[in-house]
Structure formats: C-alpha cells, structure tokens
Amino acid sequence: MDFDEAYTAYRPLLHSIAYRMLGSYSEAEDLVQDVFADFSRLDPHNINNEKAYLIRMITNRSLNLSQSARKRREVYIGEWLPEPDVSSIRQDPAELYAEHESISYALLVMLEKLSAVERAVFILRESLQYEYGEIAACLQKTEANCRKIFSRAKDKLQQDRSPLPVNSVTAEPFVAAFMEAAASGNFNKLITLLTEEAVLISDGGGKMRAAVFAIISRARVMAFLQGVIPKNFLGDDQQIAVVNGQAGIVIIKDGMPRSVISFQLDESRQRAQRIFIMLNPDKLKHVELD
Numbered sequence: 001m002d003f004d005e006a007y008t009a010y011r012p013l014l015h016s017i018a019y020r021m022l023g024s025y026s027e028a029e030d031l032v033q034d035v036f037a038d039f040s041r042l043d044p045h046n047i048n049n050e051k052a053y054l055i056r057m058i059t060n061r062s063l064n065l066s067q068s069a070r071k072r073r074e075v076y077i078g079e080w081l082p083e084p085d086v087s088s089i090r091q092d093p094a095e096l097y098a099e100h101e102s103i104s105y106a107l108l109v110m111l112e113k114l115s116a117v118e119r120a121v122f123i124l125r126e127s128l129q130y131e132y133g134e135i136a137a138c139l140q141k142t143e144a145n146c147r148k149i150f151s152r153a154k155d156k157l158q159q160d161r162s163p164l165p166v167n168s169v170t171a172e173p174f175v176a177a178f179m180e181a182a183a184s185g186n187f188n189k190l191i192t193l194l195t196e197e198a199v200l201i202s203d204g205g206g207k208m209r210a211a212v213f214a215i216i217s218r219a220r221v222m223a224f225l226q227g228v229i230p231k232n233f234l235g236d237d238q239q240i241a242v243v244n245g246q247a248g249i250v251i252i253k254d255g256m257p258r259s260v261i262s263f264q265l266d267e268s269r270q271r272a273q274r275i276f277i278m279l280n281p282d283k284l285k286h287v288e289l290d
C-alpha cells in the first residue's frame with residue numbers, strides 16, 4: 001500500500017481516535033496531518049503492519065498532547081466542553097444516524113473524568129473493539145495491565161450508576177420540543193421531557209456569555225432557558241443537525257454557527273437528563289452549514 005492509499009484508508013480512523021482522545025476536532029485534524037507527514041518519511045519496508053503502526057503513532061501523540069491540554073483547562077473560564085462533531089441532515093435521519101459512526105457527545109463529556117491512559121484504553125477497547133493484545137502493543141503495556149486500566153475506567157464512568165450514554169434517534173423529540181418552545185415561548189412540552197435532576201452545561205470560553213457553572217434541576221434549567229431564549233439566543237435561524245451521531249441543533253447568526261445544542265437521554269430514552277450548549281466560537285470554526 002502506497003502513501004496515498006494509506007492516507008485515504010486510515011485517515012478517518014486516526015481522526016476518530018485523536019478526536020475521542022482530545023475532545024477537539026481541530027487539534028485532532030492537526031495531529032493527523034502531523035502523523036502522516038512523519039509517516040511519509042519512513043521506509044515502508046520496515047513497517048510490517050501499517051494500520052497498527054499508524055494507530056500507535058496517533059494514540060501516543062494524543063496522549064502527549066492531552067497532558068498539555070489538561071493544564072490549559074485548569075485556567076479555562078467556565079465549564080469546558082468538547083468540540084461537537086456536526087453533520088447536516090440531508091436524508092432520512094434514521095439512515096444517517098446508522099451510517100454516522102460516532103461517539104455520543106455525552107460520553108465524550110464523561111471521558112474527561114479519565115486520565116489520558118485510561119481514556120486511550122477505554123476508547124480503543126469500548127469504542128473501536130480492539131483486543132487487549134492490540135491495545136497492549138499500542139501502549140507498550142501488558143495485557144493484564146490494560147484489562148485493569150479498562151476496568152478502572154468503566155468504574156469511574158459509572159460512578160453515578162447511570163448507563164453509559166449512547167447515540168439514539170429518539171433524541172429527535174427533544175430537538176422538536178426545544179425548537180417549539182423557542183418559537184412560541186411555550187415551554188410546557190419541553191418541561192415534561194426533562195428529568196427532575198436535569199443539568200444544563202454551557203461553554204462560552206470567556207468569549208460568549210454562558211453560565212459559569214452547571215445549572216442543576218429541571219426548575220433552574222427551565223428558568224435559565226426562559227430567561228435567555230427571548231434575548232436573541234436563537235440568532236437569525238436554526239438548523240437541525242446530527243451532533244456526534246445524534247439529533248441536535250445549530251443556532252445561526254449572521255450566516256455563521258453561533259451555538260450547538262445537544263442532549264443526553266436518561267436510561268428510559270424518554271427524558272433528557274443533560275443539555276449541552278456550545279457557544280465558544282473557537283470550538284465552532286469547523287462546523288459547516290447547509
């Protein structure tokens with residue numbers, strides 16, 4: 001396989017690993033380009049398995065970069081959320097969700113609880129279904145150690161006893177209810193779709209007005225939304241989109257994405273237990289509109 005074939009075949013995989021490791025779409029793209037630039041200078045005759053070699057390269061570089069990223073987040077203004085992976089809806093939503101293999105946004109948020117190594121092992125095992133032997137070779141650890149790290153990671157993620165978030169077509173009713181409330185000012189339907197312990201997290205990065213802390217409880221979330229929606233929160237237009245493989249909303253202002261809204265459903269898939277609102281313009285530069 002020559003370089004162009006390797007780039008075409010493995011670029012999406014490498015980007016998905018880096019994005020899941022870093023929570024940054026743009027940093028993942030830069031890292032993938034760096035990896036392939038270095039890979040192009042290697043003698044292919046010295047590489048037995050190109051795919052495994054590239055995965056090892058992107059994983060280890062993501063580990064290194066994640067260390068400095070965590071330090072930057074310590075001085076980040078307000079709540080930190082990962083950059084959303086946004087795709088437009090141009091076909092039947094159910095078909096698009098099935099084709100769009102992506103880690104759910106809610107799970108991407110939860111991965112921040114893990115150390116860099118725990119996150120790497122969890123992503124390679126849970127999201128990409130790698131064998132422990134492959135993970136051990138990639139991270140230069142023993143299989144037994146990788147098993148322990150994976151178990152520890154799952155324990156951390158399930159401390160609140162909630163199931164791990166997954167993508168679901170059933171997020172569509174929440175999008176519709178949110179849009180209806182925004183258009184009419186009537187929040188009655190949206191209220192019924194939130195759990196009593198609902199949480200709203202917004203990320204403005206100090207560049208857009210956002211709640212500095214998470215807003216907890218259905219009553220407080222609704223009070224916040226009723227307060228901000230009439231104040232040009234919805235911009236000029238709204239676009240239903242696929243956000244990390246699940247229905248979400250892109251708010252548009254002056255022809256540019258102003259915010260991206262997504263939801264985490266509860267175990268019953270009947271109510272939303274978290275609402276995520278990305279407002280930081282630096283984290284929306286990659287979002288393309290129809």
